[in-house]
Amino acid sequence: MTETRVISIREALNEALEEALRTDPSVFLLGEDLADPAAGVNAVTRGLSTAFGEDRVMNTPISEAAIVGAAVGAAMEGFKPVAEIMIMDFIGIAMDQMVNHAAKVRYMSGGRTTCPLTVRTAVFAGTGSGGTHSQSLEAWFMHVPGMKVVFPSNAADAKGLLLEAIFDPDPVLVIEASRLYGLKGEVPVGDGHRVPIGKAATLRPGTDITLITYGLATAATMQAAQQLAEEGIEAEVLDLRSLLPLDMDTVLESVGRTRRAVIAHNATTFAGPGAEVAAQISAKLFGVLAEPVQRVGAQFTPIPARASEFAVTLGVDGIVHAARTAMGAVHV
Numbered sequence: 001m002t003e004t005r006v007i008s009i010r011e012a013l014n015e016a017l018e019e020a021l022r023t024d025p026s027v028f029l030l031g032e033d034l035a036d037p038a039a040g041v042n043a044v045t046r047g048l049s050t051a052f053g054e055d056r057v058m059n060t061p062i063s064e065a066a067i068v069g070a071a072v073g074a075a076m077e078g079f080k081p082v083a084e085i086m087i088m089d090f091i092g093i094a095m096d097q098m099v100n101h102a103a104k105v106r107y108m109s110g111g112r113t114t115c116p117l118t119v120r121t122a123v124f125a126g127t128g129s130g131g132t133h134s135q136s137l138e139a140w141f142m143h144v145p146g147m148k149v150v151f152p153s154n155a156a157d158a159k160g161l162l163l164e165a166i167f168d169p170d171p172v173l174v175i176e177a178s179r180l181y182g183l184k185g186e187v188p189v190g191d192g193h194r195v196p197i198g199k200a201a202t203l204r205p206g207t208d209i210t211l212i213t214y215g216l217a218t219a220a221t222m223q224a225a226q227q228l229a230e231e232g233i234e235a236e237v238l239d240l241r242s243l244l245p246l247d248m249d250t251v252l253e254s255v256g257r258t259r260r261a262v263i264a265h266n267a268t269t270f271a272g273p274g275a276e277v278a279a280q281i282s283a284k285l286f287g288v289l290a291e292p293v294q295r296v297g298a299q300f301t302p303i304p305a306r307a308s309e310f311a312v313t314l315g316v317d318g319i320v321h322a323a324r325t326a327m328g329a330v331h332v
Contacts, residue, residue: 004186009152012159012187013044013120013176017082019191020166021052024080027166030058031067031084031120041086042122042181068094068119072102075117080166085121088175089132094119095140102171103146114169118162124178125216125266125298125313130305136216136267136298141173142244142276148197149244151175153218155185157241160195168197177216200247202254206236209260209323212251212277214240217265217297217314224264224319233327243273248280255281259290260326264319269297294322 007015020027034040034057035049049057060067064085071081085091091098098119105115125134141149148170152158158176165172187193203218204225213221218239225235236254240247255261261281263274274295281293296319299312 003189005189006184007155007187008182008184009155009158009176010042010044010181012155013162014046014048015187016159016162016166017045017048018051020080020082020163021048021056023191024167026078027080027082028056028058028074029082029084030060030071032062032086033059034084035059040084042176042178044120044181045084064090064093065097068097068102071117071119072097072105072115075102075115075171076105076113080116080118082118082120082166085119087133088121088123088137089135091119091121091137098141098147098171098173099144103144105146106170107146115171116167116169117171118165118168118174119171120162120174120176122176122178123216123266125303126179126309128306128309131302134303134309136265138175138243139267139271139273142273146170147244148172148242149175150197150242151177151215152241153177153180153215153239155183156187156193157195157201157239159187160193161197161241164194164197172197175215179216195241198242198245198247200250201239201241202236202250203239204235204237206234206258208234208258209262209326210236210238210251210254210258211319211323212238212240212261212263212274213265214243214273215266220314220316221264221319223316224323227316227320228323233323235323246277248277251277251281252284255285256288259288261289262294262296262319262322262326264314264322265297266314267297268300269295270300272297291326291328294326296322
């Protein structure tokens, strides 16, 4: 049996970065204020510059384009850079470097050059930070061939997915939820813990309906499943973990059994990640579904500041309502 101990997502990410830096000299970190004592806005890199030096944990100017641009060049030269974009809302400034360069290198070089780039970024949804600091923009990158996108919801997955990303030969966007950094869970002790990119996890078995989620929305989805169980509805909960590639085999197997599905995420419902999942379920399980697939997420509106944010974003009640609709218990 694998030995584990309970640590936070922040600590799990820090351990992953420490292991990568220690075991591979081609790994280095770059971003705004990553070095001690600041250790980044989320304190994920605490202690790493002290241990490995500021040539391996590099502070950069406040320029997302420069951070990712430098990282792309380094990756093409054989390094394994881990670039941090402090808040996901700022990632648009580095879109050209990620979408038109990092994601295309393997294809445009005929497979001769890879780009083992990892970009870490944080979603500040649920913190009341307003319209330009709280957006969940993961659907942007799901539309980019050549990219991989992961969004962990717990400490073990955070460590395992980040390590898998760092040593992947192609660019990977690792999205973290600011609200989850302090969330604790069991993580295997020692080196070598990996979570494969492109493989979903079943968090809760069920027979009546499948609730599909990832990242920040996972906790609310698990709460919704518990509430539904008290009503006699046994929901299976799937954590996608990876958004690109999607593990549709696991999704289709589950929904094929339950015949009902709800997809929940903090990105907007309109054109959000759930739209692709719902489309594939509807196309491949046509004639099997007992009810149409339901999707819940943020409203299609700029996110207001402070407590007003919760009026337009995903909540437990919205997931429960969607599940009841899929069960035929609510007519909308």
